[in-house]
Amino acid sequence: MKIGFIGAGNIGGTAAKLFVDAGHEVVISNSRGPETLADVENETRAKAVAVEEAAVFGDVIFVSIPLGKYKSLSPSDLDGKIVIDSNNYYPGRDGEIAEVDSGLATSSELLAKHLSGSKVVKAFNTIWFEHLRSEGDKSKPIGERRVIFVSGDDADAKSVVSGLIEEIGFAPYDLGTLGASGIQQPDSVIYNKSINIEEARKILAENSDGASA
Ligand SMILES: NC(=O)c1ccc[n+]([C@@H]2O[C@H](COP(=O)([O-])OP(=O)(O)OC[C@H]3O[C@@H](n4cnc5c(N)ncnc54)[C@H](OP(=O)(O)O)[C@@H]3O)[C@@H](O)[C@H]2O)c1
Incomplete structure (x- = not known):
């Protein structure tokens, strides 16, 4: 799969390397230009390009920037x-x-309102980048892996992202729609927790009314 990264810092750089290692075609970008990403290029073996090129290249675009900059993303x-x-x-x-x-x-x-023609899936935001780097384990059955939560309004897009999560050794856990994705925000009951599907289900059952894996 072709994956373009917009933002190649802690989370973007870490995820880019995991997807390169999983056999995907990956490009990375930031706002300052590809020449500033030589170190990340070396580390990830993903090619650094301009933001516009990353956007056009990817079937999947991984956006990992400070949220306040989201309006810089090009809807077209x-x-x-x-x-x-x-x-x-x-x-x-x-x-x-x-x-x-x-x-x-x-x-x-x-x-999603800004990128009205895109299929937005919230994912990878509840895990610290060092854990993303180290806690995936493809040798474990899904039920024993750490979960990565996903939310989204497009079932096919969520399925693609869930597949990517499994490929890098984690277990996807579907929390529902983007409207329900507030539970993924910092300081929530599931934020930055090294938990498996069963543990996530238990925490969510105790604290909300009904997301499912
Ligand atoms: N750190 C974590 O463990 C963690 C965990 C979960 C979620 N998050 C969230 O994920 C996002 C990224 O976090 P991070 O820790 O990876 O941040 P980071 O290390 O500061 O990296 C941010 C990246 O985005 C780029 N960037 C900034 N503005 C941009 C723009 N307008 N267009 C394109 N690229 C832009 C930065 O490069 P330039 O400044 O050169 O453009 C940099 O490559 C944040 O929203 C953060 O809250 C972080």
């Missing part, structure tokens, strides 16, 4: 693509976003 370049949203909302870094603060929308719904 990303039209029709599956967009993985690993972004988290930190008001101190991203600026206060009234719709999210008031509960009117999740940050992923705002991204």
Whole structure:
């Protein structure tokens, strides 16, 4: 699969390497240009390109930037693509976003509204990049692996992203729609927890009313 990364820092760089190792064609990008990504290129063996090229190249686009920058993403370049949203909302870094603060929308719904022709899937945002690097284990059965949570409004897109998660040794856990993805935000009961599907199900059952793996 062709995967384009917009943002190649802690999470983007780590995920890019995992997908290269899994046999995918991967390109990486940032806002400052490919010449600033030589080290990440060496580490990941993914080619560094301009943001626009990464967007056009990928069937799947992995967006991993400070959320406050989401309006810099080009809706036309990303039209029709599956967009993985690993972004988290930190008001101190991203600026206060009234719709999210008031509960009117999740940050992923705002991204999906901006990228109205894309299929946005929230994933990879609840795991610390060092754990993403080290805790995937393809030798384990799905039930014993650490979960990575996914939310999205397009079932096919979620299925593609879930497949990618399995390929790098984790277990996808479907939380439902983008509207329900607020549970994936920092400091929630499932955020940054090294848990398997059963443990996730238990925590969610105790704290909400009904997501399923
Ligand atoms: N760190 C974690 O463990 C972790 C875990 C889960 C989720 N997250 C979330 O994932 C996102 C990325 O986090 P991170 O820790 O990987 O951040 P990071 O290390 O600071 O990397 C951010 C990347 O995005 C690029 N970037 C910034 N603005 C951009 C823009 N407008 N267009 C294209 N590229 C842009 C940066 O490069 P340039 O500045 O050169 O453009 C850099 O490559 C954040 O929303 C974060 O909250 C982080």
